[in-house]
Structure formats: structure tokens, C-alpha cells
Amino acid sequence: MSAFSFKSMYFILKFRDAFLRPRKILNKIEGIRNGVSILDYGCGPGSFTMAAAEMVGKNGTVIAADIHPLAIKQIQKSASKRGLKNIKIILTGGNTGLPDSSIDIILLYYVLHDFHNPYGIIRELYRVLKSDGILTVIDHKLSDEEVNALINKSSSAFEFRNKINGKILVFVKTTANQG
Secondary structure: OHHHHHHHHHHHHHHHHHHHHHHHHHHOOOOOOOOOOOEEOOOOOOOOHHOOOHHHHHEEEEEEEEHHHHHHHHHHHHHHOOOOOOEEEOOOOOOOHHHHOOOEEEEEEOHHHHHOOOOHHHHHHHHHHHEEEEEEEEEEOOOHHHHHHHHHHOOOOEEEEEEEEEEEEEEOOOOOOOO
């Protein structure tokens, strides 16, 4: 994505967030509380990253991962402006470099349809998620059935739990062998 395209997307997302309210969406996710670790994979300019960082407090951590350097730069700027010190940043298009079973909750919002290698990324997300962790997915370009198919084809060790607020698909990491 070019710098112009990224900046255009950033302004569109700022407009979207005025109506969408990322914190309102995150309030619906069971388990987001002080002290937990969240991975916002494909975080873009950080709409959900900032809200999550405020929610997990100084004892929690939010890892913002994105493939675009401008996304990383924007998150650094926003975090500094808000005084958020609990955000870690990873520039990646795949492997996070995080330890196995280190994340409580993963946010995969509005990006699954863009992945060139969704199966590899989902396997990576499975690897870093704790055994009782959850993967939450919102995608406006894929149907629920398409999301479920991608998740199940990538890893037989995610189990669909429920759908929240008509748009957030919640998957739980199971102890089954990864497929």
C-alpha cells in the first residue's frame, strides 16, 4: 500500500470510528480487563489498539502488529499523545516473534480478507494464543461461513464459540492437535 493510500485509509477509518466506537465494540468481548495481553493483528493506524490499551491498564499489554511502516508510525504517535506505555509494536506480515502461548485475546478486525497467506497467519495466531485464549474476528468483506472455513482449514484447534452484537465472531483455542 502506498503512503497516499495509507493516509486515505487513515482518514476513512477516523470517520468510521466516530460512528463505530472501537471501545464500545471491545466492551462486548468477554475477558478484556486490567492485566490481560491483547494482540491486535493487522492493527492499521490503531483504532482498536488505543481502546484496548486503555482497557487493559498499566498491568496489561497490547501488541500492535501490522505490515505497513506508516501504521506503526501512527500508533507510536497516538500512544505517545495519549500517554499509553503498555503498547508494543511489531512490523510483520506473518510471524510475530512472540513466545508460544503468550496472548490472552487476539483482535483480527477488518483484515482477514486482505491476507495473502491467511492459513499461515492463523496458524501463527494459534501458536501465540494461550490455551484458554480467544480469537475475535470481524470482517466486512467475508461472510461468517467464509471466516469459519478459513479458520477451520487453517487450524482444527479453534472452536467457534459465539457471535457477539451481530458481527464479532469468537473462537476459542482448544487442546486438539493443530491441523
